[in-house]
Amino acid sequence: MIKIEHVNKTFIIKKRNIHALQDISLEIKAGEIFGIIGYSGAGKSTLIRCINLLERPTTGSIMVDGEELTALSARGVRQARKKMGMIFQHFNLMPSRTALGNVLFALRKSTLTKEEKEKKARDLLELVGLAHRIHAYPSNLSGGEKQRVAIARALSNDPKVLLCDEATSALDPKTSASILKLLKEVSQKLQVTIVLITHSMDVIKEICDRVAVIEGGQLKEEGKVLDIFSHPKSDITKQFVSQSSGIGKIYELIEQDAPIVALEADEMLLKLTYAGGKVKDALIYHIMKEFDVKTSIIFGNVAIIQHFNIGTLVISCCGKQKNLAEAIAYMREQGVQVEVMKSC
Amino acid sequence: MLETLIPNWGRFGDRLISDTMATLQMVAIAGSIAFILGMTFGVLLVVTKKEGILEQLFIYNLLDMIINVIRSIPFLILLILLIPISRAIVGTGLGVTGAIIPLVFGTTPFFARQIESAIAELDSGLVEASLAMGMSPIEIIFSVYLRESIPSITRVTQITAINLVALTTFAGAVGAGGLGDFAIQFGLQLRLMDLLWAAIIIILIIVSVIQGIGNVIIKWSTK
Numbered sequence: 001m002i003k004i005e006h007v008n009k010t011f012i013i014k015k016r017n018i019h020a021l022q023d024i025s026l027e028i029k030a031g032e033i034f035g036i037i038g039y040s041g042a043g044k045s046t047l048i049r050c051i052n053l054l055e056r057p058t059t060g061s062i063m064v065d066g067e068e069l070t071a072l073s074a075r076g077v078r079q080a081r082k083k084m085g086m087i088f089q090h091f092n093l094m095p096s097r098t099a100l101g102n103v104l105f106a107l108r109k110s111t112l113t114k115e116e117k118e119k120k121a122r123d124l125l126e127l128v129g130l131a132h133r134i135h136a137y138p139s140n141l142s143g144g145e146k147q148r149v150a151i152a153r154a155l156s157n158d159p160k161v162l163l164c165d166e167a168t169s170a171l172d173p174k175t176s177a178s179i180l181k182l183l184k185e186v187s188q189k190l191q192v193t194i195v196l197i198t199h200s201m202d203v204i205k206e207i208c209d210r211v212a213v214i215e216g217g218q219l220k221e222e223g224k225v226l227d228i229f230s231h232p233k234s235d236i237t238k239q240f241v242s243q244s245s246g247i248g249k250i251y252e253l254i255e256q257d258a259p260i261v262a263l264e265a266d267e268m269l270l271k272l273t274y275a276g277g278k279v280k281d282a283l284i285y286h287i288m289k290e291f292d293v294k295t296s297i298i299f300g301n302v303a304i305i306q307h308f309n310i311g312t313l314v315i316s317c318c319g320k321q322k323n324l325a326e327a328i329a330y331m332r333e334q335g336v337q338v339e340v341m342k343s344c
Numbered sequence: 345m346l347e348t349l350i351p352n353w354g355r356f357g358d359r360l361i362s363d364t365m366a367t368l369q370m371v372a373i374a375g376s377i378a379f380i381l382g383m384t385f386g387v388l389l390v391v392t393k394k395e396g397i398l399e400q401l402f403i404y405n406l407l408d409m410i411i412n413v414i415r416s417i418p419f420l421i422l423l424i425l426l427i428p429i430s431r432a433i434v435g436t437g438l439g440v441t442g443a444i445i446p447l448v449f450g451t452t453p454f455f456a457r458q459i460e461s462a463i464a465e466l467d468s469g470l471v472e473a474s475l476a477m478g479m480s481p482i483e484i485i486f487s488v489y490l491r492e493s494i495p496s497i498t499r500v501t502q503i504t505a506i507n508l509v510a511l512t513t514f515a516g517a518v519g520a521g522g523l524g525d526f527a528i529q530f531g532l533q534l535r536l537m538d539l540l541w542a543a544i545i546i547i548l549i550i551v552s553v554i555q556g557i558g559n560v561i562i563k564w565s566t567k
Contacts, residue, residue, distance in 0.1 A: 054478055081478035092473035095565055096492050105487070106477050137567040153477075163476075 001163065001194045002051060007060030009046050010218075020046045021057070022217045028210075030160075033187055033194040035208035035225070037201065037240060043217040046118035051195060052084050053077050054095050065160055082109075085154025085192075091146040094136040099125060099149045100134040108274040124152040127189075128182060131149040143174035147201040151182065157188065162186070163258065164196035166201060180206045201244035204307040205229070205305050213237045229303065229310050230275035231337075239338045245301040254342050260298065261342065267318040268343035269298070270328070274336045275310045283334060284315070293319035316343065350538045353552055360539065364527040364546050365373070366440050370512045370522060371550070374447035375505055382452045382504070383497075386459025397471065397481045411453040417532060418452045420514055427518065443512070443520035451508050458500035463489050465496055494565040502558035506551050523547055 009021040028034045049055040052064055053069055062069045069080055094103050098341040103121035111119060125134050128148040138146055145206045147167060154162055164183065168176035184207045187194050204211045204225055212222040213236055220234040232238045242248045253261050254269070261269060277337065287293050297316040317324055328338050346353045353360075381446070385407060391397050392404040417425070423446040427437035430445040470492060474484050513524020523543045531540030 054472060054475060058531060078478040078480060081476060084476070086473070086476040087470060088470050088473060090465070090467075092469035092491060094470060094488070096494065096565065108479075108487075157477075 003063040003071055005061045006055045020217050024219050026210045030193050031191055032208050032209045035204040036197045037204055038214040042214050042252050046126040046213055048165055048197045052081050079295040080158045083159050084161040085159040087165040087167045088156050091150045093149055095313050098135050099135055102149055103153050103156050106153045120333040124155055128152045143171050147179050158250045162192045162194045201240045226305050226308055229305055244278045247312050250299055250314050265344055269316050269341040271334050271339040271341050272313040288326040293317045293323055293327045350542050352536050352539050363521050363523050366521040367512050367523045367524045370443055371508055374444050375508055377448045377450050378451035379453055382455030383459055385456035390463045411452040414453045419511055422446055422450055423517055440520045441516050445513040447511055450511050455504045462496035462500050464492055496560045497559050498561045504555045509550055548559050
């Protein structure tokens with residue numbers, strides 16, 4: 001559906017070249033929810049704006065639905081943009097128009113009759129769960145409601161692609177979850193391909209099929225969300241994953257030498273990661289019994305991604321060096337990734 | 345009634361009425377022209393500036409310079425300077441007709457700047473959203489820039505219109521009459537204080553009406 005090939009974007013700011021995007025190539029399939037994650041300044045905003053040419057790539061090509069966008073005239077670009085909806089972090093609703101007015105505004109150039117437009121706008125607002133608020137002005141709507149109107153507006157021209165620019169970053173966690181749920185519903189019901197950018201791994205975890213990680217304008221890693229979570233390769237991805245599971249805290253504590261992670265002799269701190277439910281529950285019991293390793297759990301997190309669980313455990317183990325080594329080898333045999341976080 | 349409040353009404357009442365009419369004419373005609381021109385130039389400034397939706401730096405810089413130059417000329421001097429241009433355009437440099445061109449020149453640059461800053465207050469996200477919807481620059485100008493800034497455009501129009509009322513008081517210099525001229529003749533030179541006060545009160549009423557209409561529009565358009 002979307003094919004980004006060798007895209008570069010260079011801004012000239014105060015006579016200095018800023019390479020916002022460097023040789024990015026990505027392919028986004030029809031119907032999938034594709035996430036792009038990066039810290040602020042990583043270039044993800046620029047990248048998503050390249051897809052509808054709000055930013056024109058310096059070099060490279062953008063194909064959407066078989067059409068090369070960079071080759072189109074200004075009018076052609078406008079036509080192509082109508083086939084792509086976009087929602088924003090700060091909603092960008094027209095303050096002088098009601099919820100209904102905002103959706104109708106996006107429909108003004110459609111070929112439908114006045115009645116058909118009105119019906120479509122009402123149907124869309126119902127789809128996003130705002131049937132009771134259609135005559136409200138944006139200033140009277142909550143953040144979540146505003147984003148719902150924005151979604152209805154973005155869907156009004158039956159787009160094949162929906163671009164989401166930090167769509168949930170300005171919302172509280174509960175509202176954010178409800179908007180993500182709505183996006184998922186929309187993608188299934190209307191067969192819309194969704195591209196979203198975010199700085200939160202939780203958003204990716206919640207609804208994305210695949211994810212691309214970018215840093216400093218470069219694509220660092222790309223793949224299925226489950227794979228990226230269970231086997232992150234690049235440093236930046238590992239950072240995102242550990243932040244998301246909360247394990248980043250433990251690393252901080254180790255750095256600060258906090259008492260909770262202080263070790264006695266013959267003790268070590270291990271991080272266990274396991275994916276896909278293939279690990280037997282009795283693992284901890286087994287290493288205690290078989291290898292005589294005293295174990296206590298310091299931290300635990302289980303993330304559910306697309307019906308799979310990815311678990312992270314931090315345990316402290318105490319025992320003879322030889323037994324500890326055997327226990328680790330045993331756990332690795334069982335398909336658990338074991339990392340020694342700290343040892344005495 | 346009028347006789348007791350304004351003892352000199354009998355002698356000069358007709359002058360007061362005709363000068364009030366002259367002021368109203370100048371404000372209405374010059375105001376309408378300046379409104380349209382100023383709005384056009386203000387929008388042009390917004391769309392042609394760097395990163396604007398129709399970026400044309402040459403046009404922007406040219407407009408910017410012309411506006412700055414005209415704005416820096418004191419109005420009384422502008423009034424005299426423009427007599428030949430008035431003659432060329434409207435056939436006379438004198439009277440109410442002759443005052444219109446200088447008043448337009450005196451008001452438009454100020455108004456254009458005000459419009460520019462009124463539109464600049466708009467959230468740039470609105471324009472981005474409209475571009476993402478595939479809207480053309482013309483649609484964006486009318487349906488976003490102008491429509492969404494109706495409250496601030498009204499506010500700057502109030503300010504400019506009140507300024508314009510003040511400028512018309514200079515128009516006596518080219519024989520256009522008006523309340524300013526009336527006040528100088530009867531208040532300053534003949535020391536007929538009742539007539540001076542009458543002129544002041546009429547100007548106050550004009551300004552209040554402008555304020556009132558503007559406030560109603562602002563209230564109605566702010567959602």
